[in-house]
Each structure stands twice: as C-alpha cells, then as structure tokens.
Amino acid sequence: MDGAQLTQQIINGLTLGCLYGLIAIGYTLVYGILRLINFAHGDVLMVGCYMAWFGAVQFGLPWWAALMGSMLLTALLGVLIDQGAYRPLRRAPRISALITAIGVSFFLENLGLVVFGGRPKAFLRPEVFNHIYQWGSVRVLSLSVWTPIITGLILAGLLIIIYRTRLGMAMRALSRDLVTVRLMGIDTNRVVAATFAIGSALAAAGGVLWAMKYPQINPLMGVLPGLKAFVAAVLGGIGNVAGAMIGGLLLGLAEILLVAWLPELAGYRDALAFVLLIGILLFKPTGIIGEELPE
Amino acid sequence: MKRMMLAAACAVLCAALAAPAPAAEPVKLGVVFPMTGPAAVYGQNGVKGLKLAQQARPTVLGRPVELVVADNKSDKVEASNAVNRVIQKNRVQAILGCLTSSNSLAAAPVAEQAGVPLLSPWATNPLVTQGRKYVFRICFIDPFQGSVAAKFARANLKARTAAVMIDISQDYCVGIAGFFERAFSKLGGKIALKIHYNTGDQDFSAQLGAIAAAKPDIIYVPGYFTEDALIARQARELGLKQPLLSGDAAQAAELIKIGGPAVEGLYLTTHFDEKGVTTKSGRSFVAAYRQAYHEAPDSVSALSYDSYNALLDAMQRAKSVKGAEVAAALEQTKDFPGVTGVLTLVQHNAVKPAVILKVKDGQFTYVATVKP
Numbered sequence: 045m046d047g048a049q050l051t052q053q054i055i056n057g058l059t060l061g062c063l064y065g066l067i068a069i070g071y072t073l074v075y076g077i078l079r080l081i082n083f084a085h086g087d088v089l090m091v092g093c094y095m096a097w098f099g100a101v102q103f104g105l106p107w108w109a110a111l112m113g114s115m116l117l118t119a120l121l122g123v124l125i126d127q128g129a130y131r132p133l134r135r136a137p138r139i140s141a142l143i144t145a146i147g148v149s150f151f152l153e154n155l156g157l158v159v160f161g162g163r164p165k166a167f168l169r170p171e172v173f174n175h176i177y178q179w180g181s182v183r184v185l186s187l188s189v190w191t192p193i194i195t196g197l198i199l200a201g202l203l204i205i206i207y208r209t210r211l212g213m214a215m216r217a218l219s220r221d222l223v224t225v226r227l228m229g230i231d232t233n234r235v236v237a238a239t240f241a242i243g244s245a246l247a248a249a250g251g252v253l254w255a256m257k258y259p260q261i262n263p264l265m266g267v268l269p270g271l272k273a274f275v276a277a278v279l280g281g282i283g284n285v286a287g288a289m290i291g292g293l294l295l296g297l298a299e300i301l302l303v304a305w306l307p308e309l310a311g312y313r314d315a316l317a318f319v320l321l322i323g324i325l326l327f328k329p330t331g332i333i334g335e336e337l338p339e
Numbered sequence: 340m341k342r343m344m345l346a347a348a349c350a351v352l353c354a355a356l357a358a359p360a361p362a363a364e365p366v367k368l369g370v371v372f373p374m375t376g377p378a379a380v381y382g383q384n385g386v387k388g389l390k391l392a393q394q395a396r397p398t399v400l401g402r403p404v405e406l407v408v409a410d411n412k413s414d415k416v417e418a419s420n421a422v423n424r425v426i427q428k429n430r431v432q433a434i435l436g437c438l439t440s441s442n443s444l445a446a447a448p449v450a451e452q453a454g455v456p457l458l459s460p461w462a463t464n465p466l467v468t469q470g471r472k473y474v475f476r477i478c479f480i481d482p483f484q485g486s487v488a489a490k491f492a493r494a495n496l497k498a499r500t501a502a503v504m505i506d507i508s509q510d511y512c513v514g515i516a517g518f519f520e521r522a523f524s525k526l527g528g529k530i531a532l533k534i535h536y537n538t539g540d541q542d543f544s545a546q547l548g549a550i551a552a553a554k555p556d557i558i559y560v561p562g563y564f565t566e567d568a569l570i571a572r573q574a575r576e577l578g579l580k581q582p583l584l585s586g587d588a589a590q591a592a593e594l595i596k597i598g599g600p601a602v603e604g605l606y607l608t609t610h611f612d613e614k615g616v617t618t619k620s621g622r623s624f625v626a627a628y629r630q631a632y633h634e635a636p637d638s639v640s641a642l643s644y645d646s647y648n649a650l651l652d653a654m655q656r657a658k659s660v661k662g663a664e665v666a667a668a669l670e671q672t673k674d675f676p677g678v679t680g681v682l683t684l685v686q687h688n689a690v691k692p693a694v695i696l697k698v699k700d701g702q703f704t705y706v707a708t709v710k711p
Contacts, residue, residue: 046552049551049552052548053544056542056544056545056548059544060542163379163383164379164593164597165596166596183576183577185576257542258569259597260541260565260568260597262379263375264376264377268540268541269541299542299545300545303545303546303548304545304548307534307546308533308534310534310536310545310546311507311536311537313536313537313540313545314537
C-alpha cells in the first residue's frame with residue numbers, strides 16, 4: 045500500500061467515523077442526562093430518514109427543507125416515545141427502562157415494515173454533496189467534507205444549549221439528581237421531553253447524512269449504525285458529548301484500517317467493533333475521556 | 340330475545356359443523372418466501388409470479404389450490420420455523436421456497452424429515468438438494484452459473500485478473516464465488532484479490548481501497564442487489580473504473596434505482612429475461628405479467644411461476660398429493676415447458692441455459708444466452 049492509498053483509506057475512515065460520531069452524540073446525550081441507553085436511537089434514525097425521503101422524494105422539497113422537516117417530526121416522535129414508553133417507568137429500576145427501549149426498537153422496526161414495506165428505497169444525494177474532489181489519486185466526495193462541518197455546527201449548538209441556557213442548566217442538574225431538581229420546582233418532565241426531542245432530532249440529522257452517503261433506506265437500516273454508534277459512545281466515554289465524537293472517529297478509522305492492512309479479515313469488521321467494546325469495558329469502563337460515574 | 344338469538348346462533352354453528360366436508364378440499368401449498376428483510380424484493384416479486392400462476396391454473400386433480408404465504412424474514416432461523424409452521428399448523432401438501440440458498444439450506448432438513456416435498460424456485464447453491472429425497476429446485480446450480488461468468492469474463496471482457504467480493508453471510512455468494520474462482524483460474528485467469536463483507540454492510544470503502552491497490556481487470560460481485568448497488572456507487576466514487584460482473588441476485592429493479600449511473604455497464608448472469616424467451620408459454624407469461632403489474636418480469640417471478648406449474652404437473656402425474664408420490668413424480672420431471680425454458684430435472688436440479696444481461700441506459704438489456 046503506497047502513501048496515496050493509505051491517505052485514501054484514512055480519509056475513508058474519518059468519513060465513516062464522523063457519521064458514527066454524529067449518531068453517537070444523540071445516544072450519549074440521552075444517557076448523560078437520564079442514565080438511559082436508548083436502544084431505539086437507531087430506529088428513530090430510520091424514521092428520520094423516511095421522513096426526509098417523503099419530504100424530498102415524494103413532496104419534492106429542497107433537501108435542507110426536507111432535513112429540517114424530518115428533524116422536527118422526529119423530535120416529536122422522540123417526545124411521544126418518552127411520554128408513552130419511558131415516563132411511566134421513571135421511578136422503576138433502570139433495567140426496566142432499558143428493556144422497554146429494546147421493545148420500542150422492535151416496535152419501530154416492525155411498524156416501519158408495515159407502513160413503509162420491506163423493499164429498500166433509493167435515497168437522494170443533492171448536487172452540492174455529489175462532487176468529487178481529487179488530489180492525485182486521492183478522491184473525496186464533497187459530502188465527506190460537509191459531514192464534519194455539519195457535525196461541528198451541531199456539536200457547537202449542542203454545547204451552547206447544555207452550558208449556556210437555562211434548559212441546559214436544568215438538564216445538567218437533572219443528570220445529577222432528578223428528585224432534588226423536582227423539589228426545586230422544576231418541571232422535570234418538560235426537561236426530559238426536551239432532551240428526547242434534541243436527541244431524536246440529532247438522530248434524524250445523522251440518519252439523513254448517513255443515507256446521503258449510503259443512498260438506500262429500509263426499515264432495518266438503523267440497526268447497524270445504532271449499534272456501532274453505541275460502541276462509539278461507550279468507547280469515548282458514555283455521557284460525554286466530545287467523547288462520543290472521538291469514539292466515533294476511532295471506531296471508523298479502526299474498521300477501515302483493519303480491512304486496509306489485513307484484507308483477509310474484512311469479514312470480521314463488525315466483530316472488531318464489539319471486541320473494542322468488550323476491551324474498553326474490561327480495562328477502562330468509563331471510556332477514553334469519560335468522567336467517573338457519580339454514585 | 341337475546342336467548343333466542345343465541346340459540347339460533349348455536350343451531351347455525353352446529354349445522355355448519357355437522358355439514359359434510361365440501362366435495363373438493365383445497366390443496367394447500369406453503370409459500371415460504373422472504374417478504375421482509377434484505378431479500379424482501381425477491382420474495383415479493385416471487386409472490387407476484389405465483390399469484391399469476393394461480394390465476395392461470397387454479398385447480399389440480401379437481402381440487403382448488405390454496406397458497407399459504409409465510410414470511411421467512413430473510414433469516415435462516417425464521418426460514419426453518421416457517422417451514423415447520425406451514426407443515427404442522429397449516430398442514431400443507433407441498434412447499435414452494437425458500438428463495439435464497441441460505442434460507443433453503445436451513446429449511447430443507449425440516450421438510451425432508453416431515454416428508455413434505457419442497458421445491459425451490461431460486462436457490463442455486465448445490466448443497467440445497469444434495470442427498471435429499473424431498474427437496475428439488477427448478478433453477479440451475481452455481482457450478483454452472485459461476486463457470487458461465489468466468490467464461491464471459493475471460494472471453495468477452497478479456498479479463499486476465501479479477502477481484503472477487505464475497506458476502507460471507509450468504510451461502511449463495513460463498514458458493515458461487517468459489518466456483519467462479521475455480522473456473523476463472525482454469526481458463527488461465529488470475530484471482531488478484533478475494534475480499535469479504537456481510538449482508539447489510541453499507542460502507543465498502545475499505546474493501547474497495549484494497550481492490551484499487553490490487554488493480555484487477557474486473558471486479559466480480561455476486562451479491563444481493565442492495566450491496567451491489569452501494570458497492571458500485573462507492574467504487575465509482577473512489578475512481579475504480581473496472582467492469583463489474585454479478586450474479587442472479589443482482590437482477591432487481593432496485594439495483595438500478597439505488598445504483599443509478601454507477602451500475603451502468605454492470606454485467607450479470609441470471610435465469611431469465613423477457614427478451615431471451617423462447618417458449619410459447621414464456622411469451623404469454625410475459626404479456627400477462629406486464630398487464631397485471633405494469634413492469635417487466637424478472638427471474639424470481641418467472642421461476643416462481645414455473646415452480647408452481649411444475650409442482651402441479653407432478654401432482655397431476657402422480658394422481659395424488661401425498662408427499663412420497665409427489666416427490667417421485669417431481670423426480671421424473673422431463674421436458675416440462677416452463678416459461679424459463681424447457682425443464683428437465685437431473686438429480687433434483689434443473690439443467691437450463693443461463694442468460695447474460697447488461698445494465699444500459701437504466702435498463703437490464705439482453706446480451707446472450709449460454710447453453711449448459
């Protein structure tokens with residue numbers, strides 16, 4: 045493998061990692077505040093993609109309008125899921141909420157199969173994202189350049205919300221002690237609903253970028269990115285927004301470079317993600333830059 | 340009043356139960372197809388073909404035919420469960436399915452053990468029928484398909500080296516890739532690189548990067564259309580210009596919808612194309628299919644159509660719907676005029692010509708027919 049090929053593979057890895065990271069942010073946000081691993085995140089992402097598909101392909105909206113609409117509708121879905129599935133379990137043991145999350149995931153997948161059908165649909169890639177930049181033999185899709193920019197903007201917006209607004213202050217307080225926050229007269233249900241709305245909108249944004257890169261959507265498409273993003277979130281330190289991004293980039297690079305250097309192991313790419321997960325849980329359960337869990 | 344109505348209802352119910360069974364009890368055929376999951380497109384097109392076949396020939400031995408469709412969710416475990424279910428619960432006389440090789444391999448032992456004939460329209464892996472008494476197929480097998488692809492690659496595409504991308508979660512892909520490699524090497528070609536992926540993968544940039552480094556003349560990707568379409572797009576984005584060659588699992592309209600300009604020029608080996616039709620029944624099938632669904636029939640729908648008719652033909656010849664007798668009759672299938680060609684089963688497998696297609700201007704276009 046020469047230098048150009050290695051550069052190309054590293055770019056491939058960073059592109060994939062950026063997408064993992066973006067999806068992992070949604071995971072980690074909900075976990076950081078509610079200590080709930082929302083296993084339905086990948087399926088919320090799938091619904092977001094279909095919303096964008098309906099907007100852009102069926103109703104002919106420009107891509108940014110379809111993206112906005114999809115984020116809005118998916119945020120609403122997140123709030124509904126919280127109201128219907130998680131709120132009744134707020135005081136139940138954490139494991140009950142976790143199992144409910146898995147149930148929600150299956151529910152969304154099967155609902156998707158009934159409503160959208162099992163046949164995959166072609167997603168669109170707008171012209172802006174379809175150029176190819178070329179330096180020597182290294183080629184980059186313009187979407188791959190835009191993805192980190194969009195991710196950075198989303199990350200910045202999120203950090204502003206968390207650290208600079210009253211809502212963010214309430215979220216941070218809530219992540220420490222839900223009961224005390226409620227005693228202080230804060231409407232915790234509203235704060236939790238807002239958290240789910242933001243998390244789901246992020247899933248939609250991540251999903252739309254994912255679907256533009258891999259332009260094919262089907263009701264089970266969320267499973268794999270969801271799992272990988274979960275691994276990325278744990279790798280970086282679950283609950284930590286910047287950690288999710290770092291975990292995502294690391295996972296993407298590791299997957300691509302594994303195949304680049306050892307092509308005969310290409311079939312074990314998914315296994316690598318889970319080996320990394322097991323490794324980090326064994327040796328540094330708080331993740332690469334995770335804080336100690338307050339107990 | 341209420342009591343009277345209840346009594347009346349009871350009386351009606353009793354009468355219904357006591358009435359003699361209708362003269363012609365339906366012959367039930369289990370249809371265990373992937374209606375959801377990665378292979379959903381194949382299952383749904385297959386059922387379209389079956390519905391058409393049932394309309395054209397709704398009875399056998401004077402009894403109506405009933406199709407019991409069971410979804411195997413493109414999953415091996417679900418496939419064997421679904422076959423079990425249609426046998427135990429629905430009491431079907433025979434089974435059409437499964438479509439994919441992996442699912443058929445999982446389902447075949449169940450049917451074999453129950454002594455219910457299972458006829459696969461589309462599973463091409465040779466192991467599906469091997470050593471089994473009740474399992475048949477009406478398509479050719481992959482040693483043939485792989486060698487057709489290898490010959491085409493050597494003679495027509497003038498390829499000296501080939502990279503092979505193998506979906507290791509599908510028995511079909513692993514099998515056909517092996518047969519292609521053997522035939523390609525025998526013809527003097529060289530396999531530059533073999534590289535794996537899994538069904539459901541979406542990012543192939545790493546594999547394609549490795550292929551770019553190996554600089555083969557062609558890339559052989561005998562995978563499912565979803566992965567093939569994404570592979571084609573990513574290959575072109577990464578600047579790989581080699582011709583792509585695929586197998587029968589790539590023949591789905593979605594390949595072109597998802598792949599767009601990237602799949603232009605892709606070649607594939609398959610069972611059926613409307614332009615390669617030679618039989619009279621084939622021509623009337625194409626006309627009926629186009630009229631019913633406003634699209635061209637593909638291999639899966641045509642083979643499903645044939646499997647229905649071949650099974651009914653065997654029942655007719657056996658003058659029975661009993662498992663052992665139908666299986667014996669299926670084994671004797673000879674010169675049956677199917678829409679995908681004239682069918683003769685040799686050791687439970689059909690020996691038939693293959694068709695080579697090329698994607699051109701957003702359409703599958705007919706290139707050639709290769710006789711066995």
